[in-house]
Amino acid sequence: MRRSRWVLLGLFVGFTSYGAIHAHPQPLFANELTVGTIVVHSRDPLPANATELLREVESRLQRSPLYRADVKHHVFICDTPALYAFFNPHHPDTGGETYFWLGNQVFLRPVDFAGDRLISPLGTPVAAPRTLVYFLTHELTHAMTMDAVGLWNYLSIDRWKHDGYADFVALPDFDVEDAREKLRSGDASMDYAQSGLYRRWQLDVHDALSSGVTVEQLLTP
Numbered sequence: 001m002r003r004s005r006w007v008l009l010g011l012f013v014g015f016t017s018y019g020a021i022h023a024h025p026q027p028l029f030a031n032e033l034t035v036g037t038i039v040v041h042s043r044d045p046l047p048a049n050a051t052e053l054l055r056e057v058e059s060r061l062q063r064s065p066l067y068r069a070d071v072k073h074h075v076f077i078c079d080t081p082a083l084y085a086f087f088n089p090h091h092p093d094t095g096g097e098t099y100f101w102l103g104n105q106v107f108l109r110p111v112d113f114a115g116d117r118l119i120s121p122l123g124t125p126v127a128a129p130r131t132l133v134y135f136l137t138h139e140l141t142h143a144m145t146m147d148a149v150g151l152w153n154y155l156s157i158d159r160w161k162h163d164g165y166a167d168f169v170a171l172p173d174f175d176v177e178d179a180r181e182k183l184r185s186g187d188a189s190m191d192y193a194q195s196g197l198y199r200r201w202q203l204d205v206h207d208a209l210s211s212g213v214t215v216e217q218l219l220t221p
């Protein structure tokens, strides 16, 4: 075989293997814990409080009409930044990603289950209210939305809607009046470009749903 054909064959095998492990990462994660519809996979054994945290995630997800008790979602805890980057090469600095192209699973960066925290790219725990429960619920809401509307429609939903709705489900204690006041005063936390936070979008989703728009209507492109 000519050298160029070997190169092409090598690329084909490489991409196919990467796709296969991305679509079915279970062999890389020895430990598994199922609570309700959530199946968490991790390389290290999960601590005793993991069940309690996942129950809280499950109860937040159940606030959404998109929740289906018969559909399980898989979450893979990537315990090193390198492992997270392997599964999310395009967004290695995010907190979590719901990957739709090869399955519909969630990948999270390193976490501290015992402290209910996600570990930021700087190596420090992300502060409350963006707890580990928050990140899990946010990403799993994306997965539920994808199940409900399908991939093609999902990709057409405005970002403020799907990230605003994911935070709406993930942050039930959101202080609406405080957010309104901060928006009026031009607080940076209400501007995604400045803060990286979805607070403005969550407020807009809250207002849309309060005005009578249904979740299904909101998430229809």
Ligand SMILES: [Zn+2]
Residues within 6 Å of the ligand: 138, 139, 142, 162, 163, 166
């Ligand atoms: Zn999101």
